[in-house]
Amino acid sequence: MAVPSGAMPSSGGHKHKATKYIVGYASSLVLTAIAFLLALVKHTLPVGPLVVVLTVLAALQIVVQLYFFMHVTEGDGPPFHSVFLILGLLFTFAIALMSVWIMSFPAFMAQVG
Amino acid sequence: MAVMEHAVHNPTGIDEKPLEYRDPNQSVKILGFWLFLATDMLLFGCLFATYLVVRTHTDGGPTPQQLFDIPGFTLETFFLLTSSFTGGLSTLAMRNGNRKWLMTWLAVTILLGLAFIGFEVKEFVGDVAVGATMQRSAFLSAFFTLVGTHGSHVSIGLVWMFLTLLQVARRGITKVTARKVFVVNLYWHFLDVVWVFIFTIVYLSGRVM
Numbered sequence: 001m002a003v004p005s006g007a008m009p010s011s012g013g014h015k016h017k018a019t020k021y022i023v024g025y026a027s028s029l030v031l032t033a034i035a036f037l038l039a040l041v042k043h044t045l046p047v048g049p050l051v052v053v054l055t056v057l058a059a060l061q062i063v064v065q066l067y068f069f070m071h072v073t074e075g076d077g078p079p080f081h082s083v084f085l086i087l088g089l090l091f092t093f094a095i096a097l098m099s100v101w102i103m104s105f106p107a108f109m110a111q112v113g
Numbered sequence: 114m115a116v117m118e119h120a121v122h123n124p125t126g127i128d129e130k131p132l133e134y135r136d137p138n139q140s141v142k143i144l145g146f147w148l149f150l151a152t153d154m155l156l157f158g159c160l161f162a163t164y165l166v167v168r169t170h171t172d173g174g175p176t177p178q179q180l181f182d183i184p185g186f187t188l189e190t191f192f193l194l195t196s197s198f199t200g201g202l203s204t205l206a207m208r209n210g211n212r213k214w215l216m217t218w219l220a221v222t223i224l225l226g227l228a229f230i231g232f233e234v235k236e237f238v239g240d241v242a243v244g245a246t247m248q249r250s251a252f253l254s255a256f257f258t259l260v261g262t263h264g265s266h267v268s269i270g271l272v273w274m275f276l277t278l279l280q281v282a283r284r285g286i287t288k289v290t291a292r293k294v295f296v297v298n299l300y301w302h303f304l305d306v307v308w309v310f311i312f313t314i315v316y317l318s319g320r321v322m
Contacts, residue, residue, distance in 0.1 A: 014203055015209050016208045016209055018205055020235055021198060021201045021202055021205060023193075025194070025197075025198035025201075028197070028198075028305075028309075029194060029196050032190060032194060032309070032312075035312075035313060035316065035317060036187065036190075036219075037156075039321050040183060040320060045296075047322055050290070050321060051318055051322070053248035053322075054313045054318065055313065056316075057313070058309050058313040058314075061306060061309040062253065062306050062309075065302045065303075065305055065306050066198065066302075067223070068201070068304045069197060069198075069201040069298075069302045070298075070299055070303075071131070071204075073291040074131060074134070074142075075134065075140070075168060076130065076134040076137065076140035076143075076144075077140075077284070078290045080144060081143075081144055081147035081148075083151075084147050084148050084151040085147065085150070085151060088150070088151030088152070088154040088155065088245050089153060089154065091155055091158065092154045092155055092157065092158030092161075093158070093174055094146065095155070095159055095161075095162050096158050096161045096162040096165060099162035099163075099165065099166055100162070100165045100166065100187070112301075
């Protein structure tokens, strides 16, 4: 295949390996399978702890995608993108969890029945 | 900080950086895209908060247990997880300067994304057919808004990825197309993470609670 003008050569002679991606994919499949089995097949855990375990498994999937697929540890210059990410995640979880918390107040629940 | 140690593969040679980071004009766009992802997260945070609050408000209509089809959302999950992997392989091919495999993996990712969207549309049409419309209850309004917003993100991502594929086909792997391939895949992996939370908070929790 003819290489168009302006095409870049591959990086510095050495080839990047697919190992990291395969490990990432396997991890995401395993974490997903554990979540599905716990929720749908086993029914061993009571609902409260089960939801906590499922949320922890989902949080681990964030780490898998960020590290293995999104190359969050690479980049050009200072890791400003990590600051964006940490703030974004903090606000996202704050909005969701504090909404659940405040809407579960007994006084409020009594009013809406 | 650990992030700094990996900033470049080889600190002595600038060419050892991954292709998409070699031109500062391109790497600043990648930084900007991370900022976009942080704000998009807030959008989904608000929709998840709404869903969690009104989840039980079914108004005598369909409940999550009656509505959610296990084989359906299991297949959707499998397609999206796999497409995130093949998207990653297209980034790998880009970094290795292999245009043929880059285009192949982008095409496979698009096909898997289309399969995901196909099953989601089938699911929504099936829900509406049994009377579970967006107007039926607060639960269903929040459900369709949250899952539909993710689905429209995926649909936009498919068009975007197809346009990126065309640019790689026409121009080859340049500093600019390398950055575009990297960014569209960042977006795709982000949507995979959002889906992980949808199947956890909406589908799996809906089946057990």
